[in-house]
Amino acid sequence: MDGTLSQNDLSHVVEADKAHVWHHLIQHKPFETKDPNIIVEGKGMRVWNQAGKEHLDAVSGGVWTVNVGYGRESIANAVRDQLLKLNYFAGSAGSIPGALFAEKLIEKMPGQSRVYYCNSGSEANEKGFKMVRQIAHKRHGGKKHKILYRDRDYHGTTIAALSAGGQDERGAQYGPYTPGFVRVPHCLEYRAADQGAPTENYGEWAANQIEEVILREGPDTVGALCLEPVTAGGGVITPPEGYWPRVQEICRKYDILLHIDEVVCGVGRTGTWFGYQQYGIEPDMVTMAKGVASGYAAIACLTTTEAVFEMFKDDASDPMNYFRDISTFGGCTAGPAAALENLRIIEEENLLGNCDAMGAYMLDRLSELQDKHAVIGQVRGKGLFLGAELVADRDTRAPAVEAQVQAVVGDCMGQGVIIGATNRSVPGFNNTLCFSPALIATRDDIDHIIEAVDGALGRVFG
Numbered sequence: 001m002d003g004t005l006s007q008n009d010l011s012h013v014v015e016a017d018k019a020h021v022w023h024h025l026i027q028h029k030p031f032e033t034k035d036p037n038i039i040v041e042g043k044g045m046r047v048w049n050q051a052g053k054e055h056l057d058a059v060s061g062g063v064w065t066v067n068v069g070y071g072r073e074s075i076a077n078a079v080r081d082q083l084l085k086l087n088y089f090a091g092s093a094g095s096i097p098g099a100l101f102a103e104k105l106i107e108k109m110p111g112q113s114r115v116y117y118c119n120s121g122s123e124a125n126e127k128g129f130k131m132v133r134q135i136a137h138k139r140h141g142g143k144k145h146k147i148l149y150r151d152r153d154y155h156g157t158t159i160a161a162l163s164a165g166g167q168d169e170r171g172a173q174y175g176p177y178t179p180g181f182v183r184v185p186h187c188l189e190y191r192a193a194d195q196g197a198p199t200e201n202y203g204e205w206a207a208n209q210i211e212e213v214i215l216r217e218g219p220d221t222v223g224a225l226c227l228e229p230v231t232a233g234g235g236v237i238t239p240p241e242g243y244w245p246r247v248q249e250i251c252r253k254y255d256i257l258l259h260i261d262e263v264v265c266g267v268g269r270t271g272t273w274f275g276y277q278q279y280g281i282e283p284d285m286v287t288m289a290k291g292v293a294s295g296y297a298a299i300a301c302l303t304t305t306e307a308v309f310e311m312f313k314d315d316a317s318d319p320m321n322y323f324r325d326i327s328t329f330g331g332c333t334a335g336p337a338a339a340l341e342n343l344r345i346i347e348e349e350n351l352l353g354n355c356d357a358m359g360a361y362m363l364d365r366l367s368e369l370q371d372k373h374a375v376i377g378q379v380r381g382k383g384l385f386l387g388a389e390l391v392a393d394r395d396t397r398a399p400a401v402e403a404q405v406q407a408v409v410g411d412c413m414g415q416g417v418i419i420g421a422t423n424r425s426v427p428g429f430n431n432t433l434c435f436s437p438a439l440i441a442t443r444d445d446i447d448h449i450i451e452a453v454d455g456a457l458g459r460v461f462g
């Protein structure tokens with residue numbers, strides 16, 4: 001740490017935090033007898049806490065966000081310059097960084113054409129849901145309004161986003177939910193037997209389950225299908241062979257819009273600009289948030305094809321005929337200013353190439369761990385977006401006990417390495433260790449992470 005705050009200052013910070021801050025996604029009772037972790041400073045792949053302890057961050061800010069690493073002066077400068085020129089104006093008007101980032105972003109997304117700005121992944125997904133509903137009202141007498149979502153996927157924290165949530169522990173106790181959201185089965189091949197799936201052509205089978213739901217609901221009632229390209233918090237689920245082509249075919253057959261949630265995969269995480277580009281998918285809508293500006297400013301985007309956009313501007317004589325939506329902070333200019341510089345860094349430093357190469361290296365190293373530790377049932381992932389599913393028994397694939405999975409995370413933390421695990425997600429299946437180092441990760445960083453996990457697995461599982 002640079003020592004700008006004295007130890008005394010920090011003890012006050014800890015007390016102020018304990019007295020007044022309501023942290024996200026964590027129980028607070030333990031903070032009556034121990035201190036919360038306060039992250040004070042970050043540089044590159046590393047962060048320091050209130051005790052000055054250094055940690056290697058293998059989860060990019062905890063939730064797949066800081067893709068270009070900490071302490072980027074050029075992003076800070078771009079944001080500062082923009083804030084002094086113009087910090088904000090409502091999104092009914094344009095801004096210089098808003099226009100320039102939209103142009104750059106769309107260059108990376110052939111087939112997409114329009115960018116709608118807002119400020120969180122949940123919000124971007126809700127914008128997509130609202131568009132689907134409005135299209136249903138404008139074109140289909142309100143009938144084609146249902147939105148399909150998948151078991152184990154997550155699309156955000158608001159009530160409507162939770163209504164589209166396939167992680168029952170996230171949603172529990174927050175109902176009743178918004179009507180018109182319908183679940184389709186997951187596509188985790190490792191758990192295919194639990195679904196009663198055949199052993200051959202699992203990908204096609206899993207996609208066909210979506211068609212069955214559409215036929216059951218009535219294709220004329222289904223407006224959209226919302227999916228993560230690679231499921232994140234539901235267990236780092238890479239799609240099985242043959243899945244995506246069939247999903248695309250089904251959407252076209254029944255005139256169903258394909259909404260791809262790139263909140264985690266977007267802007268480099270899998271080694272391509274977007275996760276959907278790994279699988280040749282042609283989406284109608286794409287949402288993104290976390291990696292768009294690597295957490296240097298709050299920004300989320302919904303992009304659409306020109307065909308979707310056209311549906312909202314075809315009759316200017318009707319005063320209701322446009323997307324009647326606003327996001328106040330979607331007009332903050334810090335977001336696109338940071339996003340433009342973030343994108344420039346990814347290009348200039350070839351971070352997609354590094355993500356691809358280091359992702360392959362890390363997957364190999366995780367496979368070595370799997371050979372050594374019977375508790376690792378499967379390793380999977382794409383680019384620097386990886387998971388290791390822990391099982392109590394490799395034959396039955398019974399999930400490892402959650403407290404032990406968390407003990408591995410805690411042991412790594414003790415060693416100064418921050419890893420993640422699926423958490424309050426799928427009941428009984430919070431058993432996947434999650435790894436998502438920044439796209440600047442080196443072989444040394446990855447070796448360091450693997451060593452920590454190796455030691456932790458040995459200590460926790462013997």
Ligand SMILES: Cc1ncc(COP(=O)(O)O)c(C=O)c1O
Pocket residue numbers: 063119120121122123125154155156157228232233261262263264289290
């Ligand atoms: C796939 C996915 N979609 C949406 C969200 C919600 O994003 P936010 O927390 O910015 O609202 C998340 C958050 O983790 C996510 O993982």
